[in-house]
Amino acid sequence: MSKTGIFYSFNTHKTAQVAKKIKELWEGDLDEVNAEKASDEQLMAYDNYLLGVPTWWDGELPNYWDELVPAMEDMDFKGKTFAIFGNGDQKKYGDNFGDAxxxxxxxxxxxxxxVIGETDADDYEFEKSRAYADGKFIGLILDFENQANKNNTRIKTWIKQIAKKMV
Ligand SMILES: Cc1cc2nc3c(=O)[nH]c(=O)nc-3n(C[C@H](O)[C@H](O)[C@H](O)COP(=O)(O)O)c2cc1C
Incomplete structure (x- = not known):
């Protein structure tokens, strides 16, 4: 049986809230790993990964992910499947919306x-995003500041879409 892990910072409020919702809806085992403390072994330990990656610093990864980048650049993820979710603010950071x-x-x-889990970008208003191409985001982007009321529906729809590809 394949192993699935959800990696996010346990010290965040909003990302952790999304991760808890995903965990609640997920059918089957889902290991929670604190991205702030993730070892190389943990980063290689799974077949399927859900990564919680909010955008910070005007279009950047948050520090705890940034610190893992050098190690990840030496890893071979062949045969592994990833789905990425992340918070952003489309009004205040419309030129870097969900870049991370x-x-x-x-x-x-x-x-x-x-990487799986593309979502439709129609229902958002922003100028630019490194997560965007041809009407789609490469993952799930949630906006607590402007569209928090859509979070639950977006999460539910996304889970349905990715879970069947992570068996
Ligand atoms: C200093 C700072 C910079 C930010 N930069 C961006 C950005 O470039 N793009 C974006 O979409 N959101 C940006 N945001 C909004 C955050 O992504 C948003 O508040 C998110 O919900 C944070 O999630 P977290 O608290 O779980 O880390 C920024 C927020 C802060 C405080």
Whole structure:
């Protein structure tokens, strides 16, 4: 049986809230791993990964993910499947909306991993995003500041879509 892990910072409020909702809806085992303390072994230990990657610093990864990048650049993710979720603020950071999801997806793909979980970008208003191409985001982007009322529906729809590809 394949192993699935959800990696996110346990010290966040909003990302952790999303992760808890995902955990509640997920059917089957889902290991929770604190991205702030993730070892190389933990990063290689799974077949399927859900990564919680909010955007910080005007279009950057938060520090705890940034610190893992050098190690991840040496990892071979061939045969592994990833789905990325992340918070952003489309009004205040419309030129960098959810960029970190795109940055992480690029890194995973470069290292041979498969990224699933594209979502429709129609219902958002922003200028630019590194997570966006051809009407879609490469992962799930949630906006607590402007569209918090859509979070639950977006999470539910996304879980249905990715769970069947992570068996
Ligand atoms: C200093 C700072 C910079 C931010 N930069 C961006 C950004 O470039 N793009 C974006 O979409 N959101 C940006 N945001 C919004 C956050 O992604 C958003 O508040 C998110 O919900 C944070 O999630 P977290 O608290 O779980 O880390 C920024 C927020 C802060 C405080």
């Amino acid at each position: 999801v795109g940055i992480m997806a690029k890194l995973i793909t470069q290292q041979g991993g498969k």
